[in-house]
Amino acid sequence: MCGITGFTGSQPALPFLLQGLSRLEYRGYDSAGITLVNGKALRTWKTKGRLAQLEELLSKDLAESCGIGHTRWATHGVPSNMNAHPHMNEEETISVVHNGIVENYAELKEELMENGYVFHSETDSEVIVQLLDYYYNEKPVMKEALLKTVKRLTGSYAVCVTTIFEPDTIYVAKKESPMVLGQSPEGTFCASDAPALLEYTREIYPMQDGQIAILNADRIDLFDLKGKRQELKWIHFPYDIQSAQKGGYDSYMMKEIHEQPSAIRETLRGRFHGNKTVMPVIDQLDADWDSITNTYFIACGTAYHACIYAEILYRRYTGKMSSVIPASEFRYSNPSLNEHTLCIFVSQSGETADTLAALRLAKSKGCITISVVNVLGSSISRQTDAVLYTAAGPEIAVASTKAYTTQLVLLHVLVLKLAELYGIRVRGISRLIRDLRHLPEITEEVLAKEPQMKELAKMLKDQKDAYFIGRQLDYPTALEGALKLKEISYVHADAYYAGELKHGPIALIEENTVVTAMATQPEIAAKTISNIKETVARGARVILITDPFMSAQEFEYVVRIPDISPELAAVPCAVLLQLFAYYGAMEKGCDIDKPRNLAKSVTVE
Numbered sequence: 001m002c003g004i005t006g007f008t009g010s011q012p013a014l015p016f017l018l019q020g021l022s023r024l025e026y027r028g029y030d031s032a033g034i035t036l037v038n039g040k041a042l043r044t045w046k047t048k049g050r051l052a053q054l055e056e057l058l059s060k061d062l063a064e065s066c067g068i069g070h071t072r073w074a075t076h077g078v079p080s081n082m083n084a085h086p087h088m089n090e091e092e093t094i095s096v097v098h099n100g101i102v103e104n105y106a107e108l109k110e111e112l113m114e115n116g117y118v119f120h121s122e123t124d125s126e127v128i129v130q131l132l133d134y135y136y137n138e139k140p141v142m143k144e145a146l147l148k149t150v151k152r153l154t155g156s157y158a159v160c161v162t163t164i165f166e167p168d169t170i171y172v173a174k175k176e177s178p179m180v181l182g183q184s185p186e187g188t189f190c191a192s193d194a195p196a197l198l199e200y201t202r203e204i205y206p207m208q209d210g211q212i213a214i215l216n217a218d219r220i221d222l223f224d225l226k227g228k229r230q231e232l233k234w235i236h237f238p239y240d241i242q243s244a245q246k247g248g249y250d251s252y253m254m255k256e257i258h259e260q261p262s263a264i265r266e267t268l269r270g271r272f273h274g275n276k277t278v279m280p281v282i283d284q285l286d287a288d289w290d291s292i293t294n295t296y297f298i299a300c301g302t303a304y305h306a307c308i309y310a311e312i313l314y315r316r317y318t319g320k321m322s323s324v325i326p327a328s329e330f331r332y333s334n335p336s337l338n339e340h341t342l343c344i345f346v347s348q349s350g351e352t353a354d355t356l357a358a359l360r361l362a363k364s365k366g367c368i369t370i371s372v373v374n375v376l377g378s379s380i381s382r383q384t385d386a387v388l389y390t391a392a393g394p395e396i397a398v399a400s401t402k403a404y405t406t407q408l409v410l411l412h413v414l415v416l417k418l419a420e421l422y423g424i425r426v427r428g429i430s431r432l433i434r435d436l437r438h439l440p441e442i443t444e445e446v447l448a449k450e451p452q453m454k455e456l457a458k459m460l461k462d463q464k465d466a467y468f469i470g471r472q473l474d475y476p477t478a479l480e481g482a483l484k485l486k487e488i489s490y491v492h493a494d495a496y497y498a499g500e501l502k503h504g505p506i507a508l509i510e511e512n513t514v515v516t517a518m519a520t521q522p523e524i525a526a527k528t529i530s531n532i533k534e535t536v537a538r539g540a541r542v543i544l545i546t547d548p549f550m551s552a553q554e555f556e557y558v559v560r561i562p563d564i565s566p567e568l569a570a571v572p573c574a575v576l577l578q579l580f581a582y583y584g585a586m587e588k589g590c591d592i593d594k595p596r597n598l599a600k601s602v603t604v605e
């Protein structure tokens with residue numbers, strides 16, 4: 001979720017570049033950099049850390065009127081000065097900033113190295129500047145070099161280029177990563193998001209996938225990938241800076257809920273080849289997979305719920321047993337740990353103290369350790385034998401949403417990978433992979449049910465308690481739904497296995513108690529339905545979340561998820577429950593992004 005700014009005009013570029021980057025800080029970053037073009041040379045400053053550290057490197061009198069800026073949220077290569085953008089070619093004649101993921105960067109890098117190119121960073125982005133250099137040397141026309149370069153990239157990109165060959169021009173290209181353009185009497189601008197431009201102009205143009213733009217001081221030219229000119233239609237941007245940073249939503253949580261289709265798409269990017277999973281870091285582990293005797297899934301809070309989901313899948317797909325233990329309990333549970341133990345740690349922040357402590361114990365006993373982490377270069381990611389990154393981007397709201405659903409999908413692929421490594425063929429693998437690939441669209445579809453969830457959440461207005469029930473793969477969803485609700489609305493919420501109700505919790509059900517029930521697992525759905533009826537008989541108001549086919553005439557409040565493999569129903573259900581919790585909290589007038597007593601990253605045990 002990097003931030004990009006670019007300016008060319010009649011005024012110094014630096015003030016715009018820096019204020020623009022600070023307006024994009026909400027996107028999260030771990031390093032920052034700029035390039036200014038002074039006619040004869042490109043001058044680049046970059047550093048790990050905050051914008052303030054970058055500003056310390058800059059002298060006050062930088063009057064260059066063309067430049068590009070970047071804040072980097074690390075995806076390939078740890079946060080460092082070297083990995084920070086901009087990246088330049090060897091002769092320092094071309095400078096590039098990039099947001100997105102170049103999936104085929106390893107192949108491109110190899111090809112370029114065979115042609116004598118030397119790489120200085122661990123980033124995927126550096127291949128872009130080297131490719132540009134390669135094509136520009138073939139034929140010195142930058143527009144053509146850019147078109148040839150972006151056609152070689154698979155994955156996502158928003159790219160911004162400056163060059164001494166055209167010192168007043170900025171080249172921009174976009175596919176699946178955001179980029180907006182703007183113009184004012186002082187010059188022309190580009191940025192990853194509108195807040196960077198709003199002090200200068202409210203007329204903006206959000207670039208479309210497959211477009212390139214050429215920015216000069218007094219005009220912007222727009223083209224498609226064939227080089228054919230396109231029309232630039234300005235739109236008036238209606239939000240103020242603060243709501244623009246939240247993408248026009250009322251809160252970061254709502255913005256992050258809506259980012260899930262793209263977060264899932266990015267997390268799954270490049271993870272399949274036909275019916276096989278692609279996880280080179282797992283293939284490269286020095287492990288004798290046949291000798292694994294114990295497997296543990298370890299995490300806290302929401303990430304722990306993702307682990308419960310993974311544990312059920314692991315048993316289902318591999319036929320092997322594993323344990324799921326909250327990280328805060330792990331060290332005191334006498335786990336059986338040795339070199340035949342596989343420990344899988346899941347964490348959004350990668351800094352949770354309990355999870356780190358459990359990891360250190362596992363490492364001290366020689367276990368094989370894998371982590372599923374969102375923040376690149378975080379402590380957990382650095383200390384495990386192999387790390388898999390969710391590509392949720394920065395999660396700012398305290399209540400986890402997009403980190404959870406991306407954990408579900410990445411753990412799903414990991415479990416399929418482990419089954420492959422154990423030599424086990426998972427039944428229905430092609431259907432599963434087809435549906436995994438389809439999850440971003442499924443998530444879009446389910447987000448369209450927001451008005452229905454908002455209406456249903458009105459039931460929570462005067463409630464002190466709420467219950468969530470489900471069986472099998474619906475159970476972690478119930479746990480996560482209850483956690484979301486209690487975190488942000490302070491309604492006491494509990495989750496139970498639906499079949500366990502009659503063994504105690506049903507005593508809590510009275511007239512008008514709100515029960516949210518998931519019935520998405522066909523082999524057990526009929527039994528879940530009878531469990532639900534037991535609560536209806538005691539006066540509960542039941543919201544039933546189920547697949548498109550389940551007969552549910554006897555229920556008043558039914559929400560249907562799209563048709564998808566039951567093993568993946570947890571994703572659309574989680575999205576519905578996030579919306580339910582969100583609007584429940586709105587009913588109660590709570591501060592949604594900053595719930596009381598909670599911190600985003602829990603770095604104490």
Ligand code: F6R
Pocket residue numbers: 300301302303304346347348349350351352355398399400401483487600601602
């Ligand atoms: C709940 C939530 C927490 C975290 C937990 C672990 O919405 O965000 O329960 O899931 O504190 O944090 P990470 O994943 O950073 O290890």
